[in-house]
Amino acid sequence: MAERKSPERxxxxxxxxxxxxxxxRIVAAKGFAGVTLRDVxxxxxxxxxxxxxxxxxxxxxxxxxxxxxxxxxLASDRALLDGLNPVAALAGWLAATPEDHYRVWIDAWSEAExxxxxxxxxxxxxxxxxxxxxxVIERVVDAxxxxxxxxxxxxxxxxxxxxxxxxQHHAVGIIxxxxxxxxxxxxxxxxxxxxxxxxARANPVPARGNWAVAPAR
Amino acid sequence: MAERKSPERxxxxxxxxxxxxxxxRIVAAKGFAGVTLRDVxxxxxxxxxxxxxxxxxxxxxxxxxxxxxxxxxLASDRALLDGLNPVAALAGWLAATPEDHYRVWIDAWSEAExxxxxxxxxxxxxxxxxxxxxxVIERVVDAxxxxxxxxxxxxxxxxxxxxxxxxQHHAVGIIxxxxxxxxxxxxxxxxxxxxxxxxARANPVPARGNWAVAPAR
DNA sequence: ATCGATGTTGTCCAACTGGACAATAACGCT
DNA sequence: AGCGTTATTGTCCAGTTGGACAACATCGAT
Numbered sequence: 210m211a212e213r214k215s216p217e218r219x220x221x222x223x224x225x226x227x228x229x230x231x232x233x234r235i236v237a238a239k240g241f242a243g244v245t246l247r248d249v250x251x252x253x254x255x256x257x258x259x260x261x262x263x264x265x266x267x268x269x270x271x272x273x274x275x276x277x278x279x280x281x282x283l284a285s286d287r288a289l290l291d292g293l294n295p296v297a298a299l300a301g302w303l304a305a306t307p308e309d310h311y312r313v314w315i316d317a318w319s320e321a322e323x324x325x326x327x328x329x330x331x332x333x334x335x336x337x338x339x340x341x342x343x344x345v346i347e348r349v350v351d352a353x354x355x356x357x358x359x360x361x362x363x364x365x366x367x368x369x370x371x372x373x374x375x376x377q378h379h380a381v382g383i384i385x386x387x388x389x390x391x392x393x394x395x396x397x398x399x400x401x402x403x404x405x406x407x408x409a410r411a412n413p414v415p416a417r418g419n420w421a422v423a424p425a426r
Numbered sequence: 427m428a429e430r431k432s433p434e435r436x437x438x439x440x441x442x443x444x445x446x447x448x449x450x451r452i453v454a455a456k457g458f459a460g461v462t463l464r465d466v467x468x469x470x471x472x473x474x475x476x477x478x479x480x481x482x483x484x485x486x487x488x489x490x491x492x493x494x495x496x497x498x499x500l501a502s503d504r505a506l507l508d509g510l511n512p513v514a515a516l517a518g519w520l521a522a523t524p525e526d527h528y529r530v531w532i533d534a535w536s537e538a539e540x541x542x543x544x545x546x547x548x549x550x551x552x553x554x555x556x557x558x559x560x561x562v563i564e565r566v567v568d569a570x571x572x573x574x575x576x577x578x579x580x581x582x583x584x585x586x587x588x589x590x591x592x593x594q595h596h597a598v599g600i601i602x603x604x605x606x607x608x609x610x611x612x613x614x615x616x617x618x619x620x621x622x623x624x625x626a627r628a629n630p631v632p633a634r635g636n637w638a639v640a641p642a643r
Numbered sequence: 644a645t646c647g648a649t650g651t652t653g654t655c656c657a658a659c660t661g662g663a664c665a666a667t668a669a670c671g672c673t
Numbered sequence: 674a675g676c677g678t679t680a681t682t683g684t685c686c687a688g689t690t691g692g693a694c695a696a697c698a699t700c701g702a703t
Contacts, residue, residue, distance in 0.1 A: 373590020
């Protein structure tokens with residue numbers, strides 16, 4: 210319409226990725242419900258009409274953002290855990306995760322009820338998480354360090370415990386990171402018949418996190 | 427301004443209560459972030475200006491609604507649990523709760539980050555929950571049916587587990603009510619050295635719930 | 644009976660929302 | 674070089690939002 214400068218045109222995939230990352234930044238600041246096309250556009254540095262060019266609706270954008278966050282998060286976790294010994298991997302997976310990353314999950318739990326696409330992604334990725342943990346448990350058992358009647362069942366149990374502890378830690382703020390880890394570790398050691406204290410001594414590298422909510426701008 | 431009929435004037439407290447209950451109905455449908463003064467006003471059957479007459483801001487309204495929901499919920503729970511034997515009380519408290527009630531908590535976890543008043547209420551009521559559970563644990567121990575090195579610590583642990591399981595059940599939908607109860611009960615029995623299966627056999631009355639999200643209108 | 648306090652209404656507003664779309668500019672292909 | 678595709682922009686829109694406020698109605702106290 211008006212003057213037209215040089216709009217620094219980017220490839221489709223690149224721009225799409227940029228938009229998704231900006232959306233995650235907005236989500237971190239205002240939650241899924243607080244995402245507006247204009248905020249995202251402003252963060253990317255484009256006009257809000259362009260967002261619609263890439264995502265047919267706001268819901269599409271929100272669901273894509275969550276999916277991207279978790280997919281990349283889990284991919285890097287898988288790689289990290291594979292390089293550790295079984296006990297360290299277990300301790301790392303169960304360890305408290307960075308605030309930013311869990312907030313996305315908590316927001317998603319809340320928002321999923323009203324966003325079917327988000328609910329579907331949530332179900333999928335929770336199963337992924339359980340599967341990853343089940344595999345780690347199997348490795349622990351195979352190494353003769355613990356016991357599990359059914360790794361899948363124990364994984365489901367421990368996933369629930371880890372999520373609950375994360376809520377108390379991140380959302381409620383009623384417990385600190387040390388207490389959070391202590392709770393999860395004590396339940397896990399008891400459930401898997403591990404030597405008490407072995408998980409804390411594993412000095413775990415907290416897993417998770419690579420979609421990097423960049424400097425807040 | 428225009429004609430003035432008979433506005434069916436209500437007492438201040440009555441109206442306030444009405445507004446809070448309507449707000450909770452909106453929260454159940456759209457989450458805390460989805461509460462608008464106009465929706466609430468429409469549900470009550472008044473003009474949106476009146477809501478502001480009672481609550482100085484939208485945030486005030488939201489925080490008051492959560493506070494009311496949980497306060498009344500916990501009050502009725504306390505009364506219910508006191509009338510049960512220790513094991514039944516424990517089983518009842520840990521049992522899966524109605525969907526409506528947990529959704530409010532999940533939404534609050536998500537929204538608390540951006541609403542200080544909500545965060546304060548959340549912290550307060552989570553401590554209440556822990557205290558209630560700690561008391562039940564003490565009764566179980568006093569009755570000689572279980573053991574606890576520190577009821578407060580165990581209460582904190584089991585609260586986290588119950589919340590995590592509730593997330594998996596209500597928000598993610600990955601487990602059913604039976605599996606949810608089975609997980610919480612197994613952890614509790616192990617943690618408190620209870621006879622395995624005793625909680626499930628207690629045939630618990632699921633506690634919680636009296637602020638009654640009325641028929642959806 | 645009078646009057647101040649307050650419950651209640653209607654109406655206004657500036658800001659913001661998601662969506663739509665025509666115009667334009669850069670690109671990829673032949 | 675020409676042409677179709679598409680990334681990108683600016684602008685419009687109808688709807689909704691939280692907030693403000695003057696006018697009016699009802700009540701309780703005196």
